[in-house]
Amino acid sequence: MLRVKDGKVGLGINMRRPQGRDAAAFNASLDEAAARLAKDSGGRVKESQAKPGEGGRYVGDPHVADTSGPLVTTLLGIYQRQRGAPEARPVSVRGGTYARLFPRAVDFGPAFPGDLYTGHAPDESISLDNLDVTTRMVAEALHTLALVPPAK
Structure with a gap:
């Protein structure tokens, strides 16, 4: 979701954590990507420091069904x-x-x-x-x- 508010542009990205990647490893990958993006943009692009539910990062658990059930x-x-x-x-x-x-x-x-x-x-x-x-x-x-x- 791309939003413009008070002269600032915000981009919300909704992705799923794949089964087999724990939250810590997935968050580490996101941290690396955010740091690389901040560096490549000269600091103009950065991840929001808002809390989850208020526009900040949230990483939930994958929903996995028992396919033999x-x-x-x-x-x-x-x-x-x-x-x-x-x-x-x-x-x-x-x-x-x-x-x-x-x-x-x-x-x-x-x-x-x-x-x-x-x-x-x-x-x-x-x-x-x-x-x-x-x-x-x-x-x-x-x-x-x-x-x-x-x-x-």
């Missing part, structure tokens, strides 16, 4: 059947989904490999074919997860 395997089975893609595997999404706010939650949405994703864009849209298959997948997921007793 019943939720992911159920949703993956639905996806494989509805899309006719038995070779499909779970994939990590790069965005910040609401799934991270709930224990053991996962993102299950209408983005399909090979298709142009326009979600959250000015021209946000979905093809009728993708809307149809997404609706069928969500309906099956709701039925399966809410009404079918778990296998014993």
